[in-house]
Amino acid sequence: MHLYLHIPFCRKACHYCDFHFSTNLSQKELLVKAMVAELERQKDYLADKHLSTIYFGGGTPSLLSEEELDTLMNAISARFSVSGSAEITLEANPDDLSPAALSNFSRTGINRLSIGIQTFDDEMLGYLNRTHTGEGAMEAVKRAQDSGIGNISLDLIYALPAPDHERLKSDIGKIISLDAAHLSAYCLTIEPDTAFGRWVQSRKMLPVDEEFAAAQFEITTTELSAAGYEQYEISNFARDGHYSRHNTAYWQRKPYLGIGPGAHSYNGSSRQFNVSNNNKYIKDLTSGISPATVEILTSDDQVNEYLLTGLRTKWGCSLDMLDQLSEGVFRETHRSTVKELVARGWLQMIENTLLLTPSGKLFADRVASDLFIG
Ligand code: SF4
Incomplete structure (x- = not known):
């Protein structure tokens, strides 16, 4: 971990x-x-x-x-x-x-x-x-x-x-x-x-x-x-x-624990965010209260987060993983968007993996959001 x-x-x-x-x-x-x-x-x-x-x-x-x-x-x-x-x-x-x-x-x-x-x-x-x-x-x-x-x-x-x-x-x-x-x-x-x-x-x-x-x-x-x-x-x-x-x-969606004010954690199904205030953080922990707010991630959240971080890396986003996270709908619903992004020269598909091209790196957030689900 x-x-x-x-x-x-x-x-x-x-x-x-x-x-x-x-x-x-x-x-x-x-x-x-x-x-x-x-x-x-x-x-x-x-x-x-x-x-x-x-x-x-x-x-x-x-x-x-x-x-x-x-x-x-x-x-x-x-x-x-x-x-x-x-x-x-x-x-x-x-x-x-x-x-x-x-x-x-x-x-x-x-x-x-x-x-x-x-x-x-x-x-x-x-x-x-x-x-x-x-x-x-x-x-x-x-x-x-x-x-x-x-x-x-x-x-x-x-x-x-x-x-x-x-x-x-x-x-x-x-x-x-x-x-x-x-x-x-x-x-x-x-x-x-x-x-x-x-x-x-x-x-x-x-x-x-x-x-x-x-x-x-x-x-x-x-x-x-x-x-x-x-x-x-x-x-x-x-x-x-x-x-x-x-x-x-x-970037590869591995679970982690974050400690301290403003830190966040991820356990594979939810994220939790600590309060970004030093006094409140100290007060909560001194009183035995959790300083964190928990957010359960939907399958849409999981797909969109993976696109936002994974596309920025040299490992890209695996279509199998996108299908697994989206319960089988990603490839089916995004076939034409992927084609358009490839035609525009921003995205390439190599061995079932979506990767940004050098010019696509300038528009990483835009490419990811075009591929979002939900
Ligand atoms: S204010 Fe602190 S955290 Fe922010 S950039 Fe400067 S040194 Fe880093």
């Missing part, structure tokens, strides 16, 4: 971010205690007790103190068996990666770091409200690599405001020179409840147009592919098969 832990704290609010986090770090200790209580409550959520991946996401998990990380790791290993080959990832901001922090991560069993770079351009980092510099990020990645945590993933954002292909090419060049095993490259999306969302609303900031974003996606995929990175999911690139095993489990 797969375990996700959401650490909902950040030093500063990045101007584009709509994840659940708080900049009030004083609650960290109480929240870790509540997470341990939730681990105990949820230890039987899935029948399988054998963890093959653990993922500390956020927020900024690299803000956890040595003691807090130990508390969580001990609570996990007291309730689950952690495979010796488990992938254990921690998301980190570059400015938290001191030699002492790195050796602590290594000691606790973290064997994969996902480092939030976003760009190396200092002016843009300031505009995004990031806490680090480009040079600081380069040095942090090298320190992480020297520390022996060899499985490093870097996050990059393209289609940033103040559109500039040269900045993106320079960012990608630096990423390639760092020789990271994995890269996640995300197109900036402007969410309403963020500083950028409000700036666009008040016309203080202009959003990047779709054509420019598509050109940046093309630059990103072409340059990374030339450097030996395989695009195994629309936003994820790996060298030598260093796929994120944890995220691949989500």
Whole structure:
């Protein structure tokens, strides 16, 4: 099984971010205690007790103190068996990666770091409200690599405001020179409840147009592919098969348990969503109440979720699985839509599997929604 832990704290609010986090770090200790209580409550959520991946996401998990990380790791290993080959990832901001922090991560069993770079351009980092510099990020990645945590993933954002292909090419060049095993490259999306969302609303900031974003996606995929990175999911690139095993489990509809405010879980037939509020989460768990809302998935939900995530991957969506999830109706009802999407050059069918074409990757959500049922 797969375990996700959401650490909902950040030093500063990045101007584009709509994840659940708080900049009030004083609650960290109480929240870790509540997470341990939730681990105990949820230890039987899935029948399988054998963890093959653990993922500390956020927020900024690299803000956890040595003691807090130990508390969580001990609570996990007291309730689950952690495979010796488990992938254990921690998301980190570059400015938290001191030699002492790195050796602590290594000691606790973290064997994969996902480092939030976003760009190396200092002016843009300031505009995004990031806490680090480009040079600081380069040095942090090298320190992480020297520390022996060899499985490093870097996050990059393209289609940033103040559109500039040269900045993106320079960012990608630096990423390639760092020789990271994995890269996640995300197109900036402007969410309403963020500083950028409000700036666009008040016309203080202009959003990047779709054509420019598509050109940046093309630059990103072409340059990374030339450097030996395989695009195994629309936003994820790996060298030598260093796929994120944890995220691949989500895309392949494997069951997982999510712990922490805002985290969600999936058991094969329902999802549950934890409250995205640190105070309420702590209060619920302290009072012995579940912080989660449960949603039973219909067969339509299962098919549509599989299309949304599966089509984005190099494994695509199996027609047999779509038929199984839809109780036999998918192939029958979608024959002509599949034909149309193939004729448009967005979809291909190889050995009973639906896969996006390179141009279809630009319209992944649209293709998935054309194939939705219900
Ligand atoms: S550090 Fe990450 S989670 Fe925190 S505000 Fe920035 S982007 Fe969001």
